Amino acid sequence: MLREGLVALLQNEPDIDVVGHAGHGLDLLRLARELRPDVVIADVAMPLLTGIEVVRRIRGEILPSKVLCLSVSAQPGQVTEALEAGASGYVLKENCFDDLARAIRHVFNNQVFLSTELVAPMMSTYKAGGDRRIVAMPPPLTWREREVTRLFAEGCSTQQVAKRLHISTKTVATHRAHVFRKLNISSLAELTRFAVKHGLTPLD
Numbered sequence: 314m315l316r317e318g319l320v321a322l323l324q325n326e327p328d329i330d331v332v333g334h335a336g337h338g339l340d341l342l343r344l345a346r347e348l349r350p351d352v353v354i355a356d357v358a359m360p361l362l363t364g365i366e367v368v369r370r371i372r373g374e375i376l377p378s379k380v381l382c383l384s385v386s387a388q389p390g391q392v393t394e395a396l397e398a399g400a401s402g403y404v405l406k407e408n409c410f411d412d413l414a415r416a417i418r419h420v421f422n423n424q425v426f427l428s429t430e431l432v433a434p435m436m437s438t439y440k441a442g443g444d445r446r447i448v449a450m451p452p453p454l455t456w457r458e459r460e461v462t463r464l465f466a467e468g469c470s471t472q473q474v475a476k477r478l479h480i481s482t483k484t485v486a487t488h489r490a491h492v493f494r495k496l497n498i499s500s501l502a503e504l505t506r507f508a509v510k511h512g513l514t515p516l517d
Contacts, residue, residue: 315406319354322410329417338362342370345378352420354413355400357384357391365391365398372399379420383413392431396506402426424468425505454492461488465501466508 316334323331332348335341338359345353345367353371355364362370368380381402382395392403401420404413405428412428419426454462457478464474471489475482493499496507 316356319410319413323414323417326414329414336360338364338367342367345371345376346374349376350378352417353378353380354417355380355382357382357386357395365395365400368395368398368400379423381416381420381426387428387431389431392427393506396502396509399502401502403431404428405430419468422470423501424470425466425502426468427505454495458488458492458495461485462492462504462508465489466505 316336320331320334323329332350333344335344338355339361341353341355341359342362344350353367355367357364359367364380364382364384368382371378371380379401380399381404382400383404383406384391384395385406387405395403402416402425404416404426408428408430416426416428460478461474464477469477471482471485474485478485489504492504496504498504498507
């Protein structure tokens with residue numbers, strides 16, 4: 314019922330086309346392979362193959378789809394697991410439909426999306442030492458690189474970062490390339506995970 318309701322709502326969005334839907338993880342993975350959609354919405358609690366495992370399979374097979382996880386759980390550990398598997402976003406089912414539609418657009422535009430309620434608990438967990446995988450800061454980022462990292466992690470686009478920092482989009486791209494090289498990463502999802510772990514995103 315939830316899936317059919319979401320499909321009906323998404324089909325009313327003028328800029329979103331629903332190309333398929335599935336009742337379990339194996340079917341979802343099959344559709345991702347066959348249809349290669351821009352965005353896959355994966356319920357974390359799907360039967361046969363969990364949403365997080367779908368993320369891992371899609372990333373492992375280098376499929377082009379970005380994956381947005383949907384869940385009732387706001388546990389920081391599960392959110393972290395989804396992001397580290399390669400998810401580009403995590404949305405809570407309790408949120409309104411507008412939040413999901415906004416998340417889809419963010420992910421489609423190569424931005425990372427987390428439901429607002431998730432940011433503070435995740436940062437509190439990391440700062441309390443709940444994740445033992447946290448390590449010291451990698452090669453130091455400059456002040457400007459840290460600002461660029463923070464804004465991308467908050468979901469800003471290149472144009473929005475440029476406007477916020479009063480610099481050109483070309484300069485933003487250069488800073489991002491430097492950050493990627495220093496941190497040995499290659500995606501905004503990885504950049505967001507780094508920012509959350511190292512306290513570069515706000516608590517409010």
